[in-house]
Amino acid sequence: MIDVATVLAGKYPAKAHAKAVVKWMRQKNPNVTGVLYLEGQKTRMIEDNDSEAPFRQRRYFYYLTGCQLPDSYFTYDIGTDKSTLFIPPIEPESVIWSGLPVSEEEALSTYNVDNVRTTNEVAAALAHGGSTVWAIQDQVSDHITFLEFDDKDYTLLKLAIEECRVIKDEYEIALTKKANSISTVAHTAVLKAVKTATNERELEALFIQKCIANGAREQAYHSIVASGTAGATLHYVNNAQPLEGKLNLLLDAGGEYQCYASDITRAFPINGKFSTESRAIYDIVLEMQLVCIDMLKEGVIWDDVHLKAHEIAIDGLLKLGILQGSKEDILKTRTSVAFFPHGLGHYLGMDTHDTGGHPNYEDKDTIFRYLRVRGALPAGAIITVEPGIYFCRFIIEPYLRDPVHAAYINFDVLNKYWEVGGVRIEDNILITKDGYENLTTAVKDVGEMEKLING
Ligand code: GLY
Numbered sequence: 001m002i003d004v005a006t007v008l009a010g011k012y013p014a015k016a017h018a019k020a021v022v023k024w025m026r027q028k029n030p031n032v033t034g035v036l037y038l039e040g041q042k043t044r045m046i047e048d049n050d051s052e053a054p055f056r057q058r059r060y061f062y063y064l065t066g067c068q069l070p071d072s073y074f075t076y077d078i079g080t081d082k083s084t085l086f087i088p089p090i091e092p093e094s095v096i097w098s099g100l101p102v103s104e105e106e107a108l109s110t111y112n113v114d115n116v117r118t119t120n121e122v123a124a125a126l127a128h129g130g131s132t133v134w135a136i137q138d139q140v141s142d143h144i145t146f147l148e149f150d151d152k153d154y155t156l157l158k159l160a161i162e163e164c165r166v167i168k169d170e171y172e173i174a175l176t177k178k179a180n181s182i183s184t185v186a187h188t189a190v191l192k193a194v195k196t197a198t199n200e201r202e203l204e205a206l207f208i209q210k211c212i213a214n215g216a217r218e219q220a221y222h223s224i225v226a227s228g229t230a231g232a233t234l235h236y237v238n239n240a241q242p243l244e245g246k247l248n249l250l251l252d253a254g255g256e257y258q259c260y261a262s263d264i265t266r267a268f269p270i271n272g273k274f275s276t277e278s279r280a281i282y283d284i285v286l287e288m289q290l291v292c293i294d295m296l297k298e299g300v301i302w303d304d305v306h307l308k309a310h311e312i313a314i315d316g317l318l319k320l321g322i323l324q325g326s327k328e329d330i331l332k333t334r335t336s337v338a339f340f341p342h343g344l345g346h347y348l349g350m351d352t353h354d355t356g357g358h359p360n361y362e363d364k365d366t367i368f369r370y371l372r373v374r375g376a377l378p379a380g381a382i383i384t385v386e387p388g389i390y391f392c393r394f395i396i397e398p399y400l401r402d403p404v405h406a407a408y409i410n411f412d413v414l415n416k417y418w419e420v421g422g423v424r425i426e427d428n429i430l431i432t433k434d435g436y437e438n439l440t441t442a443v444k445d446v447g448e449m450e451k452l453i454n455g
Pocket residue numbers: 221252263352386426
């Protein structure tokens with residue numbers, strides 16, 4: 001177990017990331033040498049307006065620099081093992097508007113790089129040339145030509161960073177924990193407010209307020225604050241409907257801390273007490289989640305864990321009478337996909353749906369089509385475990401019209417569940433050699449949730 005504050009008191013380990021990336025590239029091609037070249041995201045203006053668009057640093061750049069400054073550049077000389085960060089110089093004209101920018105000295109003490117220079121020196125630095133320059137397609141400015149290099153490669157660096165990002169180091173784990181702990185404060189605040197709130201938008205505002213006040217200025221993704229049947233819309237974004245008369249709230253929301261995401265979902269009763277039907281579905285989803293989490297350790301095949309979640313869903317829905325027939329047949333026909341249509345989870349990191357999962361969205365097998373991670377889980381990966389059961393007419397009704405599936409669904413029983421909407425429970429799990437660590441501490445026990453809601 002790491003102490004978050006102690007770890008985060010150090011620097012983001014950008015240099016170690018550069019070395020890991022080169023090591024990965026050399027496994028593909030032992031002759032890799034030359035210079036890695038990356039550009040940060042540029043300052044962009046809102047169309048037809050004199051304000052800047054919200055800034056989001058490029059993740060490839062951040063991974064090798066830990067630097068959130070816009071309009072910056074980076075080189076890493078593989079042969080000499082020297083990294084250089086190029087930051088915008090002081091422009092006297094803009095100081096009056098924006099204040100002083102970060103100086104080279106400040107940057108050198110903040111970031112884990114060997115040298116800091118200003119961006120007007122990038123072209124001259126590259127003029128030394130070398131064997132190969134490794135860059136990312138469409139992420140090289142027009143004024144950068146690489147003329148002095150013998151060779152240019154625009155593919156391997158991107159792939160290498162995407163693959164290396166899967167395995168998190170101590171610092172990245174600490175950042176994810178921090179994002180999780182802030183988001184837990186925000187989730188708890190929403191639980192406490194849901195009974196008296198009148199509209200989804202009040203709860204979205206409260207969630208964001210708590211994140212910002214506790215140090216997570218950005219959201220990892222657009223919050224899903226879905227009341228009643230809206231909970232069955234997987235990526236619901238409206239967040240502006242009244243709560244009155246609805247059973248449950250599905251809150252899928254996570255703050256981002258220094259470019260690292262959290263991604264947490266809870267579902268709970270708006271009036272503080274689950275209805276019989278809601279509680280029954282919640283209990284199934286919680287069992288899906290707890291059993292799946294307990295399966296996790298290095299080397300486990302994610303596809304198997306996902307299948308296990310379906311098996312538990314089928315068992316539970318058979319018990320309730322929503323499904324009928326044999327478990328084996330239902331698994332074979334993939335009828336449970338009607339109720340659990342998405343994958344069990346995805347890698348989490350600088351992107352909410354992080355890189356390196358190797359999904360196959362063309363998979364003919366519907367149960368695996370939306371699984372964002374395929375194959376064995378390595379130690380050091382952080383993955384979400386987010387089973388759900390949804391009552392979405394748009395998804396379920398085609399199954400009811402298809403005789404292959406309709407035979408396994410009891411329409412009369414199903415009819416009692418539409419108002420449940422959707423239940424999803426989502427935690428962020430670190431895979432370890434012998435098991436896992438759950439980085440999410442937001443409550444999910446029914447008794448504890450109901451107690452918080454009722455004050
Ligand atoms: N919040 C998006 C997801 O859970 O994948």
